[in-house]
Amino acid sequence: MRAAVTRSFGETRVEEWPDPKAGPGEAVVRVEACGVCSGEGLPWYVNRKVPAVLGHEVVGTITEVGKGLSDGFVGTRVFAHHHVPCGECHFCRRGFVTNCKLFRETALDPGGFAEYMRVPAENFSRDTLTLPKEVPVEEAIFLEPMACSIRALKKLGDRPGDSILLIGLGVMGLLNLLIARSRGFKTIIGSDFIKERREVALRLGANAVVDPAGQDLRGEVEAATDGRGADAVIVGPGTPEALRAGLDAVAPGGTVVQFTPTPAEQNLEVDTHRFYFSELTLTASYSCGPEDTREALEIVSSRELPLADLVTGRFGLDGVDAAMRLIGEGGAHLKSIILPSL
Ligand SMILES: [Zn+2]
Ligand SMILES: [Zn+2]
Structure with missing residues (x-):
């Protein structure tokens, strides 16, 4: 063969x-x-x-x-x-x-x-x-x-009425969007540098999309969530920068999911003051x-x-x-x- x-x-x-x-x-x-x-x-x-x-x-x-x-x-x-x-x-x-x-x-x-x-x-x-x-x-x-999307969304539990931010709207971000919608997330915000992907996300039911190159991600997420931030974030790109953006945009009590691996020996700096007082959760979903x-x-x-x-x-x-x-x-x-x- x-x-x-x-x-x-x-x-x-x-x-x-x-x-x-x-x-x-x-x-x-x-x-x-x-x-x-x-x-x-x-x-x-x-x-x-x-x-x-x-x-x-x-x-x-x-x-x-x-x-x-x-x-x-x-x-x-x-x-x-x-x-x-x-x-x-x-x-x-x-x-x-x-x-x-x-x-x-x-x-x-x-x-x-x-x-x-x-x-x-x-x-x-x-x-x-x-x-x-x-x-x-x-x-x-x-x-x-x-x-893989189903497993990541399960890590967030059932969240009727909650908001979710999806960083990265490639095919996995879009699948996460479809599954998030079926699991009851009410406000779905997508973020991607690529215009065509943002457009597909809107067609698939995203309530708002953000271009992180030209817009302030945290500010846009606040605008869509009564100033709270996103109750959940799934971070698509496998980089510490994307994870930081996720932690920055998450609401008090919220959870950030790392969805893609980073290469070995990448480190993430976390604002541990905010992490503690906002009772944030950072988790990962592999395969x-x-x-x-x-x-x-x-x-x-x-x-x-x-x-x-x-x-x-x-x-x-x-x-x-x-x-x-x-x-x-x-x-x-x-x-x-x-x-x-x-
Ligand atoms: Zn695969
Ligand atoms: Zn086993």
């Missing part, structure tokens, strides 16, 4: 790769499409994984199953999660499933940017979901990223677990969200580099998908 092998950020080539075989409890999936994750636009993040076949927002059809699985699975359209938790360890029991040892060790083989992939037994039994036939591939690829993917499947299956509108780039396996570069370029670009059959 063919697979897109990344040697470093910007250096991906389509290569011949051994056809995956299904061992006991495993499945082989023909990849229909794989979304390009926002993280795959970060050179430092990609370069710690290489050489690798990237891609984990993957949808495909089972073509082969190993011993112990019914042949009835062949022909089934599925989402397969690249990481799965054990469900039993200390971290799993406390809800921190993405810190489970098994979660960090499991992976699809070789990855979603390939014609076929092997779904290991643990991934198959714990977080491989059958997709309803009527869900088009361009909506189904949002399952994993949406599950998603099986509960989140099941909730995402319900939402995607309802077909109520305009997800397909967020797909702005379609590439074959030879377009992986171009798709990864597009993420950092901004403009009207939102989500790219890799279609191995192109």
